[in-house]
Amino acid sequence: MTPQVEVERRVRLNRDRVLQAAVSLADEVGIEALSMRRLAQELDVVPMALYKHVENKEELLDGMVEVIVEEIDPPIRDTDWKSAVRQRVLSARRALQRHPWARQAIESRTNKTPAVLGFMDSFAGMLLAGGFSVDLTHHVMHAIGGRMWGFTQELFDDAAPVKGEAPVEVPAEVRAATVQQMQQRYPNIVAIATSRNHDDGSVVGHGCDDEFEFEFALDLLLDGFERLHERGWSSR
Amino acid sequence: MTPQVEVERRVRLNRDRVLQAAVSLADEVGIEALSMRRLAQELDVVPMALYKHVENKEELLDGMVEVIVEEIDPPIRDTDWKSAVRQRVLSARRALQRHPWARQAIESRTNKTPAVLGFMDSFAGMLLAGGFSVDLTHHVMHAIGGRMWGFTQELFDDAAPVKGEAPVEVPAEVRAATVQQMQQRYPNIVAIATSRNHDDGSVVGHGCDDEFEFEFALDLLLDGFERLHERGWSSR
DNA sequence: ACCTGAACACCGTTCAAGT
DNA sequence: ACCTGAACACCGTTCAAGT
Numbered sequence: 001m002t003p004q005v006e007v008e009r010r011v012r013l014n015r016d017r018v019l020q021a022a023v024s025l026a027d028e029v030g031i032e033a034l035s036m037r038r039l040a041q042e043l044d045v046v047p048m049a050l051y052k053h054v055e056n057k058e059e060l061l062d063g064m065v066e067v068i069v070e071e072i073d074p075p076i077r078d079t080d081w082k083s084a085v086r087q088r089v090l091s092a093r094r095a096l097q098r099h100p101w102a103r104q105a106i107e108s109r110t111n112k113t114p115a116v117l118g119f120m121d122s123f124a125g126m127l128l129a130g131g132f133s134v135d136l137t138h139h140v141m142h143a144i145g146g147r148m149w150g151f152t153q154e155l156f157d158d159a160a161p162v163k164g165e166a167p168v169e170v171p172a173e174v175r176a177a178t179v180q181q182m183q184q185r186y187p188n189i190v191a192i193a194t195s196r197n198h199d200d201g202s203v204v205g206h207g208c209d210d211e212f213e214f215e216f217a218l219d220l221l222l223d224g225f226e227r228l229h230e231r232g233w234s235s236r
Numbered sequence: 237m238t239p240q241v242e243v244e245r246r247v248r249l250n251r252d253r254v255l256q257a258a259v260s261l262a263d264e265v266g267i268e269a270l271s272m273r274r275l276a277q278e279l280d281v282v283p284m285a286l287y288k289h290v291e292n293k294e295e296l297l298d299g300m301v302e303v304i305v306e307e308i309d310p311p312i313r314d315t316d317w318k319s320a321v322r323q324r325v326l327s328a329r330r331a332l333q334r335h336p337w338a339r340q341a342i343e344s345r346t347n348k349t350p351a352v353l354g355f356m357d358s359f360a361g362m363l364l365a366g367g368f369s370v371d372l373t374h375h376v377m378h379a380i381g382g383r384m385w386g387f388t389q390e391l392f393d394d395a396a397p398v399k400g401e402a403p404v405e406v407p408a409e410v411r412a413a414t415v416q417q418m419q420q421r422y423p424n425i426v427a428i429a430t431s432r433n434h435d436d437g438s439v440v441g442h443g444c445d446d447e448f449e450f451e452f453a454l455d456l457l458l459d460g461f462e463r464l465h466e467r468g469w470s471s472r
Numbered sequence: 473a474c475c476t477g478a479a480c481a482c483c484g485t486t487c488a489a490g491t
Numbered sequence: 492a493c494c495t496g497a498a499c500a501c502c503g504t505t506c507a508a509g510t
Contacts, residue, residue: 013474036503048504049475057503082458089454107340132461135471140461144454212471218325220460221453222318225368225376235371235448249493272484284485285494293484 013045015053019063023099026064031101036060061105066115068102071095075122081130088123089144117186124188134195141192143217249281251289255299259335262300267337272296297341302351304338307331311358317366324359325380353422360424370431377428379453 021043026034036057040047054060073091076084096102120141127137183190257279262270272293276283290296309327312320332338356377363373419426 035501037501046476048477051504052474082462086454086458090451093450104340104343107343130465132465133470136461136464136469139471143457143461214329215326217457218322220457220464221379222322224456224460225372225379226318228372229366229368233372234369235375271482273482282495284496287485288493 013043013049013053015063018043018050018053018060019067022060022064023067026101026105027099031105034101058111062109062111062113065102065106065109066113068095068099068106069113069115069119071098072119075126081126081132084126084130085123085144088126092119114185117189121186121188124192128188128191134191137188138192138195139213139216142213143220249279249285249289251299254279254286254289254296255303258296258300259303262337262341263335267341270337294347298345298347298349301338301342301345302349304331304335304342305349305351305355307334308355311362317362317368320362320366321359321380324362328355350421353425357422357424360428364424364427370427373424374428374431375449375452378449379456 018039022034022039025039025042029038036050037047039060040050043050050060054063072095073088076087096106124137124141127140128134132140179190254275258270258275261275261278265274272286273283275296276286279286286296290299308331309324312323332342360373360377363376364370368376415426
């Protein structure tokens, strides 16, 4: 009857279109109202059509987080570490504020997707370029991560075993290949992850001492408060 | 047939038993697997029986958060502000770590329940007792809140209008009564909330300047990093 | 290669009824 | 006063089938 209309609305679906639509829908209706069925409806498609472009809802959320992380500006060049870091943190904050659901979504993800790893890697790069030791960079990443979002805690930890599933055994050669790939793409992260506990020859690291990281940031803040208090600081 | 068994398992339900069961269930199976139906099953009761003790699932989650907040130790007396604050933050952290779902649950709540308000009030009290100005206390609360969990941002804001619902108009006399009640129970919070913008006579305050709070904490950390860097700090 | 339709095993919550 | 049972309008995801 109206063939060109049919043709117009039947744009071919692809992963990117699915993710973009999901982001817009979450912006409009909130993350709790974002369902596979509703998203499909928005795209004029039957629910199951989405599953050709996205494994399941978890992977959809991973993809949405990737979209948001890619909105963050790259590091500013030719400036000191402090203003580079400051600008980038504020840029990340702006991205999160554009999408009110993003904070919660990020915090619920346990997978580290490439965009997230890339962000962390270039972030560590700013500090290392500023002359920070790998050690200090590591702790600073934890401390600043808590400011922007809550998920940095486990970034360098071993993948947490999924509830109810036996942890997958990865053959040694696959592990070695993965480490090499990681080293190529995320050299700073690998440097940090391998710098501790290298006495036992493990390349992966043993997860961070959560308690230490927490108190590290806490004490920095407490000392800061004390200094402001002593000098009679006021916001006006 | 077996009347005493029937009697034994049919313990009368009440709000507390529901909340405790919900907390245990979430501890065991995770927050995403906690459903009203599953909780009812755990309590040997039909799903709808829960709704006599809890308005709906949102209120169930509010109640679970209350349970966790009540696990936090009260402030330690007869010590300086710094170690009082430090101990209490670490106690809060321990409570959250006992219940891995709690962080996410807290962050998803927008209601401020009495236990949460009470916690914040006595927290502010530690700083005020240490001689901090109301102004500095206010910003410190924001900065430290971000360390423990992510929800302090909106604590002093006006209640965010619920999506899709017209904001409820509260009669002036009801507002006045509420403020007086708040002043009785949460004097410190009210002091903080009313100290800013008092030039226009509003008692409620206008929400905080998010951007200012964020940069306040960020710059404290950046200055801290800089100091550690300059003095060649190392974690060993 | 991509999309569909029906079906399954779940949700939160309403309503009217039972004790 | 407290609990029940059936029903409604949703979920995410499987499977086998269509083009």
